Amino acid sequence: MDLALLPLDDRPVNTAMVAEIAAIAGASVLLPPSHMLPHFRTAADPRVLGSWLTEVCAGGLHGAVVSLDMLGYGGLIPSRISHDPLRQVLANLYVLEEIHRRHPDLHVGALNVFLRASNSNNASEEPEYWTQFGTDLHALGAKAHRAWLDQLRTGPALVGDDRVPDEVRRDFALRRLRNHSVNLAGLSMLHSGIVQTLLLTADDTAKFSAGSAEQVLVDYWRTLLGPEQNLLVYPGADEVAAVMTARLLSLHHGTTVFFSVDCSEPEGLARIAPFENVPLETTARRQISAAGARVTAQEADVRLLVHAPCPDGGDYYGSRPQPTDPALIATTVQAVGAALDRGERVAVADCRFPNGADPALVEGLRDAGLLLRLLSYGGWNTAGNAMGSTVAAAVTAVVGERAGTLDAAAQQRFLLIRLVEDYGYQSVVRAELMARGHGYDEVDLYGERGRQAADWVRDRLDQVLAQLLDKDDARWRVRSVDFPWGRPFEIGLQIAPVEAAAEQHRP
Structure with missing residues (x-):
């Protein structure tokens, strides 16, 4: 296709x-x-x-x-x-x-x-006035939303904010109207x-x-x-x-792929993840539907195990969150292992923290010998990002299997890319890079400085990948790393079998 x-x-x-x-x-x-x-x-x-x-x-x-x-x-x-x-x-x-x-x-x-x-007052991806008024505009949008809901019951309402100049408010509103x-x-x-x-x-x-x-x-x-x-x-x-x-x-x-959705925390799927506006269970169901799949209470093709957002917050872009309770990790790892032992296909959506995987979960699955048995995994950026890529990879694997077009090497490569990037880079190596460079700013990783940083990150991620693989299955290497927007927030990452990666670096 x-x-x-x-x-x-x-x-x-x-x-x-x-x-x-x-x-x-x-x-x-x-x-x-x-x-x-x-x-x-x-x-x-x-x-x-x-x-x-x-x-x-x-x-x-x-x-x-x-x-x-x-x-x-x-x-x-x-x-x-x-x-x-x-x-x-x-x-x-x-x-x-x-x-x-x-x-x-x-x-x-x-x-x-x-x-x-x-x-945030950060204009790197926004109009320039976001530097001064970003948080105020975010608050203004919420204020207008609440006032609009109120006026449906009580009559017209006006929303003002003395901190936001009229010309900024007007531009903010007109951009939103254009998008709408x-x-x-x-x-x-x-x-x-x-x-x-x-x-x-x-x-x-x-x-x-x-x-x-x-x-x-x-x-x-x-x-x-x-x-x-x-x-x-x-x-x-x-x-x-x-x-x-x-x-x-x-x-x-x-063909239609059917999912069951589970979480080790009884109330976990009812939480609203950071940067989102609906309970995690709703996100899961809509991501599954968007991928052309269905949720079922009967026998499913894929068991989606969701590592729910931490109720205490935390974010892997900036500072390291507090470690997850070992008892919760043990319960989740046990659930993954039991499902795999029953012969089920298991996908893990790691939504514990924004902007990075939960290291305790990844390391727990690795230590239990379960990590590379997963059908798919995602733990990057928002819960929606992690959930969607996990579901999409699981759907294509099942569709490929049924159609006789499954590329098992591509499936394993994608699983490893997500583990290396979401866990290795976002949760571990990025903080090391920031400390090593005394804090890179948003546009600091271009040219020679960017190439040197990319080479260092590639070597560190190669070490991480080796730690994730069994010695008998250590046939993958990190082939290349780059910073597509010249900042440490995201990377471009390629991995390849050992022979291909060695050829890439041969003088």
Whole structure:
């Protein structure tokens, strides 16, 4: 199966990860050439991307995964910071109408992200005024959401904030209105048959926030337009293209994967994870549905074991959280082992902490000899990111197995990449890198400085990988590392069999 991918942006989680997950089921993903893609705050040209998509869709593809942020604005960050008028953004999107007219049987899965309002005074991914007013704007969105809900009961309300200048408030609101208009355009294209699946996801949100209010407005239109099982609204962002790819593979092969969802903490699935706005059980069910799979109380194809968010908080980007209770780790490891011993396929969504795996869980599974027996694993960034990539990899593995196209080496490679990156880098080595460099800032890892840091990280991660592997199975090496946006938050990572990795480093 061949798919076109117009990704959210140029980072590996939105490009390489999608291709890696597709490869598990023997599928291939066609991406735009790298020079066509955006880079951080520099937008791609949507018209060039639209022409590329039109051309490749004429080549006999089986489907297309299309980010409306990319097609409309030229990338995720440009969707937040550009001054493109709404009329131009919408005109860019309707290349999909022409593609559908020419190829009515081509399944197009569209994605769009609700405009985030990060709770920080950091403008690296936001308009410049975020440096001064970021936390105030986040609070303003929550205040407006609550006031709007109140006015539905008591009458009109006005929301002001003396800390936010009128011109900033107006720009913040108009950007949100533009994004909301794109979401509504996506709904229109879905109900017109131009796209066949639409995933609208929320990045870096909260129970009360501007983005959560806009999700309610989408739900109103969904109610009025009528039930549509191919529309899903849930927390997520960087994993969504991978989830959509799993969905298209399931549809192409005419098969449905069934999941059971378990957690070692009785109340764990009821928690709302940081940066999200719904209970974790809702996130799990919606991620599974988005991937074309189903939750069942009967015999399942995959047992999804969820390591629930820590009730005491903690985040692996900045400082190390307190270690997880050993008794909880032992219970979770025992549950994984028991399921594997029963012959079940087991996937683990490690949602304990944002921005990194729970080292106690990974090391506990390693010490019990269970780590490499997992079908899939994810423990990166938000709970939605971790959950979605875990589910997508599990779905493609089962689909590939049923279709006779499973690539077992690709499945193991992806499992190891997630372990090395989520545990090795995000939870362990990144802190060492920050300490070694006396604190790298957001844009400090370019040029020679970046290459030196990448070489050091590659060698450290190679050590971590060796510690994760049994001596009898130590056939993988870290092949390369880079910093795609010149900052320590994320890395590009490749691993390869020992022979290939040695060839890469041979003088």
